[in-house]
Amino acid sequence: MIGVSWGLIVGVVVGVVIGILLAVAAFFCVRLRKKRGRIGFIGSSSSRRCSTVPIRANGVDSSTVLSDSTTGPGFHRINEDDGLSLWIGQNRKRVASVTGIPKYSYKDLQEATCNFTNLIGQGAFGPVYKAQMESGEIVAVKVLATDSKQGEKEFKAEVLLLGRLHHRNLVNLVGYCAEKGQHMLVYVYMPNGSLASHLYNDSRNALSWDLRVEIATDVARGLEYLHDGAIPPVIHRDVKSSNILLDRAMRARVADFGLSREEMISRNASVRGTYGYLDPDYVSSRSFTKKSDVYSFGVLLFELIAGRTPQQGLLEYVELASINAEEGMSWDEIVDSKLDGVYDAEEVNQVSTLAYKCINRSSSERPSMRDVVQALSSVIEARGQ
Numbered sequence: 001m002i003g004v005s006w007g008l009i010v011g012v013v014v015g016v017v018i019g020i021l022l023a024v025a026a027f028f029c030v031r032l033r034k035k036r037g038r039i040g041f042i043g044s045s046s047s048r049r050c051s052t053v054p055i056r057a058n059g060v061d062s063s064t065v066l067s068d069s070t071t072g073p074g075f076h077r078i079n080e081d082d083g084l085s086l087w088i089g090q091n092r093k094r095v096a097s098v099t100g101i102p103k104y105s106y107k108d109l110q111e112a113t114c115n116f117t118n119l120i121g122q123g124a125f126g127p128v129y130k131a132q133m134e135s136g137e138i139v140a141v142k143v144l145a146t147d148s149k150q151g152e153k154e155f156k157a158e159v160l161l162l163g164r165l166h167h168r169n170l171v172n173l174v175g176y177c178a179e180k181g182q183h184m185l186v187y188v189y190m191p192n193g194s195l196a197s198h199l200y201n202d203s204r205n206a207l208s209w210d211l212r213v214e215i216a217t218d219v220a221r222g223l224e225y226l227h228d229g230a231i232p233p234v235i236h237r238d239v240k241s242s243n244i245l246l247d248r249a250m251r252a253r254v255a256d257f258g259l260s261r262e263e264m265i266s267r268n269a270s271v272r273g274t275y276g277y278l279d280p281d282y283v284s285s286r287s288f289t290k291k292s293d294v295y296s297f298g299v300l301l302f303e304l305i306a307g308r309t310p311q312q313g314l315l316e317y318v319e320l321a322s323i324n325a326e327e328g329m330s331w332d333e334i335v336d337s338k339l340d341g342v343y344d345a346e347e348v349n350q351v352s353t354l355a356y357k358c359i360n361r362s363s364s365e366r367p368s369m370r371d372v373v374q375a376l377s378s379v380i381e382a383r384g385q
């Protein structure tokens, strides 16, 4: 009897203990999985620290930076009130935000630009510096004018918008910095500089006619994307040869798009854009439309044809030539002398006629960027035949 009840008691006790242990184990398993789920794939393995951009698809609280035991002196957390959750990894000197646009610290950009001494350009919004990041990557850092009246929120909104614009004919945004009251934008570096520097620098080899038409087509594609591909559509407002940059392979990309013009307004109270490229319709109506960009693009096309800046009387020159062109003569007389007569006269006529449509005083008579892309593409396609 005693043996039996002992056996029973031991059995019950062991059963209960095992049951409790199982329940506790199950409880912790569920807890752990919930936690794992919440922190996405940012595990505790330090080797993964900065390997990928931590984007959590369904985070409950997307503005919380999740850190764990790997958070050491090399990591700081930055809390943003607008949903840009950031991680800083010392080894990559960069922060990946939820939006996918890396955020850099002021200090890193200061180092990368040799304390802001590697000046490569001066845009409407402030100086542009060449920077070598610790990874070896070369980028261009645009420091927005400090007298900017733009607040943090507006700047972040702009960065979000810019970060969504991606096209092979745009100089894409690859990062930003908002620290110490400074706003900076980090862009892909374009080794061959601006189109203006190729057209107007006598110590550089002249661009061939064929290349000029290809550059024009690249620019038109970039603008077409801004006008018709981007949501919401973006009007560039400052299309000009110094805003067109060339990559290693001499493919053209449009720069300086999508920025609000606050800085420019505050510096020059009345007219925005660049003199010589400004749509006359805009000057009278003060409203910028896609067709104002088409006008500026037409001026750019004539620059490519004639190798002369708007400030050098380009349009007066074009008007004179247009009279002859109407009388059945061709546009040959305006062609850049640096081409030494090496060009296809038929192509020059087609491109000039297109450019002339783009600068029609009446904006409704101008083609859309989509029409322009088609016209230029057909010029290039006809070459192979």
Ligand SMILES: *[C@@H]1O[C@H](CO)[C@@H](O)[C@H](O)[C@H]1NC(C)=O
Pocket: 115
């Ligand atoms: C960077 O330049 C500023 C002035 O332009 C100077 O005050 C500062 O000490 C420099 N910093 C470094 C780290 O060289």
Ligand SMILES: *[C@@H]1O[C@H](CO)[C@@H](O)[C@H](O)[C@H]1NC(C)=O
Pocket: 197, 201, 202, 203, 204
């Ligand atoms: C012109 O081009 C040469 C060589 O490509 C370059 O060294 C020089 O700085 C350029 N000049 C200007 C004004 O851009």
Ligand SMILES: *[C@@H]1O[C@H](CO)[C@@H](O)[C@H](O)[C@H]1NC(C)=O
Pocket: 191, 192, 247, 248, 249, 250
């Ligand atoms: C463009 O850049 C590449 C690489 O930097 C260079 O080799 C090439 O000569 C440049 N082309 C022109 C036309 O300057």
Ligand SMILES: *[C@@H]1O[C@H](CO)[C@@H](O)[C@H](O)[C@H]1NC(C)=O
Pocket: 267, 268, 269, 270, 271
């Ligand atoms: C401001 O606009 C005036 C004409 O309205 C022009 O003469 C001047 O150069 C402009 N200044 C800047 C900094 O663009």
Ligand SMILES: *[C@@H]1O[C@H](CO)[C@@H](O)[C@H](O)[C@H]1NC(C)=O
Pocket: 356, 359, 360, 361, 362, 365
């Ligand atoms: C504008 O386009 C219309 C229609 O193509 C044309 O009749 C007119 O002459 C053009 N005006 C100018 C100033 O080019």
